[in-house]
Amino acid sequence: MNPETEKYSKVVNILKKSKPVLNSTTDIEREVIKRISGSYRTDRGISGAIEFFFGWVYIGWVRRTLITASVLLVLVFIYQQNIILKQIKYLSSQATVATEDKLINTSDRIEKKMMLYKLGGRSLSSEEVTISSGQLEQLLESVNELQVQYKDLLKLIGEDPELKKLVEKKMEENSHKKTKL
Numbered sequence: 506m507n508p509e510t511e512k513y514s515k516v517v518n519i520l521k522k523s524k525p526v527l528n529s530t531t532d533i534e535r536e537v538i539k540r541i542s543g544s545y546r547t548d549r550g551i552s553g554a555i556e557f558f559f560g561w562v563y564i565g566w567v568r569r570t571l572i573t574a575s576v577l578l579v580l581v582f583i584y585q586q587n588i589i590l591k592q593i594k595y596l597s598s599q600a601t602v603a604t605e606d607k608l609i610n611t612s613d614r615i616e617k618k619m620m621l622y623k624l625g626g627r628s629l630s631s632e633e634v635t636i637s638s639g640q641l642e643q644l645l646e647s648v649n650e651l652q653v654q655y656k657d658l659l660k661l662i663g664e665d666p667e668l669k670k671l672v673e674k675k676m677e678e679n680s681h682k683k684t685k686l
Contacts, residue, residue: 527533561567662669 561571662672
């Protein structure tokens with residue numbers, strides 16, 4: 506054997522036979538237990554809570570999925586608003602036709618408004634004329650009667666061709682007699 510190998514083996518044997526001297530084993534035990542329990546401890550305070558709630562930010566596929574979902578929601582919202590605006594434009598471009606039925610509905614609305622004024626103890630007044638609730642009721646009743654009679658009259662004129670010709674002739678005469686400004 507080589508003298509260097511012999512020296513090496515002697516040093517290794519001496520180290521194997523010598524044991525470390527432990528001054529305070531209880532301190533070492535406490536430190537090991539403290540480190541082990543600290544690594545498994547879940548309560549980390551505010552930083553632990555923030556990491557728990559926002560830890561997904563560091564996961565790439567979750568972040569991309571959530572961004573895609575939010576973009577899709579915004580696009581659906583824009584599409585929905587576009588449809589609503591088109592419908593509003595379509596409805597506002599519709600022509601309004603006044604018929605006898607609509608006139609009756611208008612008077613119904615007036616009656617409802619007047620009832621609200623009556624219940625409030627107020628009367629409608631302008632600068633010159635004040636209308637009492639009795640006069641108002643009488644006015645509304647007469648308007649309704651006139652609308653019903655006008656509807657019946659139009660039905661009679663539409664059913665009788667001779668009467669229709671006569672009414673058209675009278676209307677022409679009246680339009681010629683009027684003073685044109």
